[in-house]
Amino acid sequence: MEKFMMALDQGTTSSRAILFDRNGEIVEIAQREFEQFFPQSGWVEHDANEIWTSITACMAEVLRKADVQPKQITGIGITNQRETTVVWDKHTHKPIHKAVVWQSRQTASICKELIDHGYQETFHEKTGLLLDPYFSGTKVKWILDHVDGAREKAERGDLLFGTIDTWLIYKLTGGKVHVTDYSNASRTLLFNIHELEWDDQLLNILDIPKTMLPEVRSSSEIYGETIDYHFFGHNIPISGVAGDQHAALFGQACFDEGMVKNTYGTGCFVLMNTGEKAVRSKNGLLTTIAWGIDGKVEYALEGSVFVAGSAIQWLRDGLRMIKSAPQSESYATRVTSADGVYLVPAFVGLGTPYWDSDARGAMFGLTRATQKEHVIRATLEALAYQTKDVVDAMVQDSSIDLKALRVDGGAVKNNFLMQFQSDMLEVPVERPVVNETTALGAAYLAGLAVGFWESKDQIRKQWKIDQTFKPAMNSQERDELYKGWKKAVEATRVFK
Numbered sequence: 469m470e471k472f473m474m475a476l477d478q479g480t481t482s483s484r485a486i487l488f489d490r491n492g493e494i495v496e497i498a499q500r501e502f503e504q505f506f507p508q509s510g511w512v513e514h515d516a517n518e519i520w521t522s523i524t525a526c527m528a529e530v531l532r533k534a535d536v537q538p539k540q541i542t543g544i545g546i547t548n549q550r551e552t553t554v555v556w557d558k559h560t561h562k563p564i565h566k567a568v569v570w571q572s573r574q575t576a577s578i579c580k581e582l583i584d585h586g587y588q589e590t591f592h593e594k595t596g597l598l599l600d601p602y603f604s605g606t607k608v609k610w611i612l613d614h615v616d617g618a619r620e621k622a623e624r625g626d627l628l629f630g631t632i633d634t635w636l637i638y639k640l641t642g643g644k645v646h647v648t649d650y651s652n653a654s655r656t657l658l659f660n661i662h663e664l665e666w667d668d669q670l671l672n673i674l675d676i677p678k679t680m681l682p683e684v685r686s687s688s689e690i691y692g693e694t695i696d697y698h699f700f701g702h703n704i705p706i707s708g709v710a711g712d713q714h715a716a717l718f719g720q721a722c723f724d725e726g727m728v729k730n731t732y733g734t735g736c737f738v739l740m741n742t743g744e745k746a747v748r749s750k751n752g753l754l755t756t757i758a759w760g761i762d763g764k765v766e767y768a769l770e771g772s773v774f775v776a777g778s779a780i781q782w783l784r785d786g787l788r789m790i791k792s793a794p795q796s797e798s799y800a801t802r803v804t805s806a807d808g809v810y811l812v813p814a815f816v817g818l819g820t821p822y823w824d825s826d827a828r829g830a831m832f833g834l835t836r837a838t839q840k841e842h843v844i845r846a847t848l849e850a851l852a853y854q855t856k857d858v859v860d861a862m863v864q865d866s867s868i869d870l871k872a873l874r875v876d877g878g879a880v881k882n883n884f885l886m887q888f889q890s891d892m893l894e895v896p897v898e899r900p901v902v903n904e905t906t907a908l909g910a911a912y913l914a915g916l917a918v919g920f921w922e923s924k925d926q927i928r929k930q931w932k933i934d935q936t937f938k939p940a941m942n943s944q945e946r947d948e949l950y951k952g953w954k955k956a957v958e959a960t961r962v963f964k
């Protein structure tokens with residue numbers, strides 16, 4: 469009987485269940501979108517129960533579509549939108565508030581207060597992160613401060629906290645297992661990434677009881693089994709967990725120090741493997757745990773760009789210049805340049821390396837000759853410029869020269885973007901055959917723990933290139949274009 473691994477990829481806008489075979493190839497996919505809640509300007513929330521039901525629906529659907537029985541699933545790997553925060557009652561298993569999503573800015577004033585108290589350095593030193601509403605710690609505090617009676621319940625030990633991986637494992641195991649992995653813990657602002665434990669000082673500052681926190685485990689081991697009624701009478705081991713960007717780094721087989729991947733989805737997330745060294749950034753990068761496996765953790769440097777593919781959605785839904793995201797490519801290639809137009813998509817502020825949450829989007833260089841083709845091209849180019857900003861910071865911080873960039877995510881189908889990216893970075897851009905690298909990474913982590921795959925070497929061999937884009941632009945043109953981008957970003961930041 470043929471066996472498979474199942475990956476659950478719980479993303480910001482949709483949930484997916486994907487079956488992989490032993491070659492790391494996709495057998496079947498099921499996907500469900502779920503509702504986004506925007507209760508106030510800048511706030512983003514999800515219904516954690518809807519996330520759970522979307523996942524169980526995907527699990528059932530993928531088995532049905534592939535005509536695969538639960539007993540053919542050797543293990544489950546979970547990967548998730550990171551930082552998004554759920555707090556639930558451990559007796560009823562019910563969330564006490566909507567999940568506060570990573571994009572949500574509702575804890576901006578908590579962060580500002582902590583910065584004013586001079587805590588930035590303490591948090592940065594211990595967690596590798598910044599005091600920004602992006603991370604979970606201040607979201608947990610916000611829920612405890614805002615939900616009636618929550619703090620008393622938390623202090624009595626009745627509430628549990630989890631990122632989405634933790635929430636899904638808890639539900640899949642019928643409330644038996646409350647765990648997370650190193651990669652997800654390293655995004656909470658509560659975890660000491662050097663000592664590898666929850667940090668009492670940070671918990672005190674944020675007033676979060678330790679009893680709420682999950683146990684932190686490696687990214688590849690058996691955490692527990694699904695209870696049988698979720699799986700039609702069969703218990704399946706859950707054996708791999710990683711945050712989605714970390715799983716993508718793993719799925720791209722970036723196992724060696726200096727290897728870099730960029731995922732072009734809603735945002736762009738660039739991660740560089742820095743091996744067993746936690747490199748401290750001087751340029752606004754985050755230091756994060758890539759994964760824990762084989763008894764040790766490895767680290768990564770990360771640059772987070774908040775708006776990337778969502779700028780293409782804005783061209784489609786906001787400006788109505790295109791009918792679909794792929795159409796952006798044909799418009800962009802109808803002109804030979806953006807003709808001096810720059811679009812800075814700082815719609816929710818700027819992430820790495822600027823960390824300017826007050827910046828807002830802007831367009832520069834317009835003339836009477838500007839056409840929509842130029843605007844569309846400038847928007848695609850902005851994804852590549854933002855990536856270059858991050859990669860330049862990474863090279864400086866790590867003193868490692870970039871040899872190639874491995875890419876994945878929805879927007880990498882855009883050949884114009886990939887070529888322009890290679891031109892800007894002056895290195896080959898490598899697009900793999902399997903674009904669902906995040907899910908593949910989770911499947912690999914889970915598969916290694918249950919012997920479905922033998923070793924990282926085997927995985928390395930399974931990684932295959934679909935297309936390599938090589939730099940073709942002359943250096944003077946490139947430097948001039950990039951100089952214009954830098955000027956545009958500066959001007960954007962002045963206008964607030």
Ligand SMILES: Nc1ncnc2c1ncn2[C@@H]1O[C@H](COP(=O)(O)OP(=O)(O)O)[C@@H](O)[C@H]1O
Nearest residue numbers: 479733734777778780781793794877878879882
């Ligand atoms: N051909 C394309 N060119 C440019 N952008 C694209 C293209 N296809 C998809 N996208 C963008 O990619 C994003 C979807 O990628 P995906 O990896 O599914 O994102 P996420 O996991 O963040 O939801 C969308 O924001 C969409 O605008």
Ligand SMILES: O=P(O)(O)OC[C@H](O)CO
Nearest residue numbers: 479480549550570733734
């Ligand atoms: O759900 P995605 O793919 O947009 O990823 C979200 C990131 O994990 C946020 O840090």
